[in-house]
Amino acid sequence: MSSVIDSHGHAHDGHGHGHDEHGHHGPYGGLMRWVTTTNHKDIGTLYLWFSFIMFLTGGSMALVIRAELFQPGIQFFNPDLFNQFTTMHGLIMVFGAIMPAFVGFANWQIPMMIGAPDMAFARLNNWSFWLLPFAASLLVLSFFMPGGAPGVGWTLYSPLTVQMGIGMDLTIFAVHLLGMSSILGSINIITTILNLRAPGMTLMRMPLFVWTWLITAYLLVAAMPVLAGAVTMTLTDRHFGTTFFNAAGGGDPVLYQHIFWFFGHPEVYIIALPAFGVVSQVIPAFSRKPLFGYASMVYATSAIAILSFIVWAHHMYTVGMPVTGQLFFMYATTLIAVPTGVKVFNWVATMWKGSLTFETPMLFAIGFLFLFTMGGFTGLVLSLVPIDIQLHDTYYVVAHFHYVMVAGALFSAFAGVYFWLPKWTGRMYDETLGKWHFWLTMIFFNMIFFVQHFLGLAGMPRRIPDYPLMFETWNKISSIGAFGFGLTQLLFLYIVLKCIRHGEKAPQKPWEGADSLEWTHLPTPAPYHTFETQPILK
Amino acid sequence: MKLSKNLQTALILASIALTTFVGIIAKYWILNG
């Protein structure tokens, strides 16, 4: 039985109360609170709201794309503008929506889950966040530059990028800032997890969510600088006479691809691992049963992270690499299926013979399990070189990564929000509306992306604004689904706002099976400052 | 100069990031002459 010595944060009243520099009396009100806060809960909130705004922005671009693709022919946007939307949809969703969302979870949850008062570098935390809105503005601003935003795909391949106007340079700058934010954030997270755990909280006692973020943070520190290198070399090729990716000067366009994907593959695990972490908290809670195979889960996650560095060229099977290269990357990629499978089996085993209830967080977690695994299978199909030769750069790939990133990471993020909203706000969300959000999202998501597998198999290339007639029906269905999906996310916004404003008061432990420190040792809602004296865990 | 444990950890990680960034560009700069 752990003895807990902690202090409840002082009740916060923001108005007219003199504030001392150490903020012991809780946050003061107004805009400046949010600009200057160094509190991990505030910063978590900032990340989450920012990511949601970016999600709606990137989502609007997706609707624009699907509107154009509803029918063959060019209806609304000339091909140049269409390519700009495709590019920005990708960049905004990956760097503006999904990654910051999970950093938001990290900020809110990690200190509470390890019994720490805040992140190791609280002020650095503030800077890491505020870099993001600035960088995002640059991305959006590029649309309004002469020549528009770059129309090169989120992968920014050379030498196409060399042809772009000034919007490309803005994008490069934005990518640098986004990367900087991630690296600084990761340094913060690693230092916090390694050095600030409460006494008794050994590494193998940490909640799996914390483990997945520890590993993800290492991936970020290793991979983001590589992306920075690739876009810097693009910048110098554009303006400073270098020829890194230009054959005429002794360089090689494929070098760009190698450098980009050396970042790009760990990047997808950077997105996936925290999602695995959230689901690993939610499923045991609603199964009323401990996570099955905790140690295996830690080893599997580590194995995935290490393997993620040796598989990058499976994104490049068609560049013309020698057969030995193709075979190596194919074998290494199929190998990653093993630890990933282990995780899926462990989650199912957690549910097995539990005592299950299906509140909204659990619905999204189960949805994740089902659909992410489907994405995993299409990944396996793509990992096989001869099949990939047929499917590379087609809509099959688009379907695959949306299954793992949307039905995977996004569903997990929704699960996390519904799960932790009571802890953050002290109020319950509307369960009926939550279930509507889940089912509508589930149905519309599959309507958009399931049919895209067929489009890819039938031969529809990616990144085209217009297409041959035989692709029309699936495109129509996909576009209708997209609009349904988009509208449904406005329901989510309503649910969150309704919860914050008039949600029913939450009990201290709304989820019977939840057992991490924030549920067992802290009031609901969590006070502004928590664990200022660290608990000693026996 | 005695650095705090936190700062030590942070500096090690930051130098990994910086070395990777500079290293990649430097490697291909030198390689391509």
Add this chain to the structure above:
Amino acid sequence: MASKPARRGATWALVAILGIAGAAFSSLALGLEWNLRPAGSKLAADIHELHEYVMILCTIIFVGVFGFMFYACWAHRKSVGHKAEQFHENTMVEIAWTVIPAIILVVIALPTTRVVVAQKDTSNPDLTIKVTGYQWKWGYDYVKGEGEGISFVSTLATPRAQIENQEKKGEHYLLEVDNELVVPVGKKVRILTTAADVVHSWWVPSFGAKQDAIPGFIRDLWFRPDATGTFRSQCVELCGKEHGFMPIVVKVVSQDEYKAWVGEKMKLIAAAQQDVSKVWSEADLVARGEKVYASTCAACHQANGMGVPNAFPPLAGSKVVLGPKEEQIDIVLHGRKGGYRPNTEMPPQAALSDVDLAAAITFTRHSFGNKAQEGVVQPSEVKAKRK
């Protein structure tokens, strides 16, 4: 009994699943595309088989694993009174479900390896053709084997009016070209790919052959068509604005038809050599130029020559079009690196023939209200400016 929202949700899900299944089956009936294109070569057939094999394996595993999960969702619910057991680890089980999937993967990788090696073996071809990706068309050069020396450019033939929804779309909308790649049936064809500007990718799904076209490098692929027919596909690496508008059409013909086609093409080439040196009339140049403009230039400079602000400069009233012809020839041949910023860079059009380029330039000097002093450009002048 599950709660009302849960039941409602489950009903909707069932409706959705049935709906999708229904759509899938009806699509089979209606012939909608839902699988890889029919194989036109043994390699493509091997890939089909491999894909089916993997799909079956994945389906079995998927149904197995989620059978367990859905069973648990039903039988292990709190609402039916199921109490949670507290087991949370089992080393034997962990080992089992690590080793068994690994074995399954080996079982998948072995037959796959055979196909990978076969796909890469471009040795001993009967015919070698170099394919060059341009923004935004393909150039074909027959470099070795019967038909050596034949060279032409293949451009999208679908009229702009169809793309802009002013005319009804034809059957081969976006999949038709002016000059198809012709190859003989049953012969091993080796394709060398390269590009003149950015990365493109050449692909014929029915042959299971795809290879990126990388500027400054030469890569290759091979195929051996099983039967005659016309195979249509598209560029498959984002290469800029008109990426979706540079199709690939391969016509596989009998040995005899191929011989005949080669003969015809050689005659045309000889005739074209003469065309370059002869002096063309203004009317002939303008007439031919109008066609070239429509298929090659209008995509950016627009049918009315007005361009697109901040992207593609107008040709109407343009200083370059109205000024000395040397400058316009130079820009059209070699492109304009850096563009007239803020406009987009103009890609070089050197892939086109001297006659076509001369005609197009002459056309622009007589259209959109332009009446240039140096109005006529001869093919020989274009040829002289090629470095």
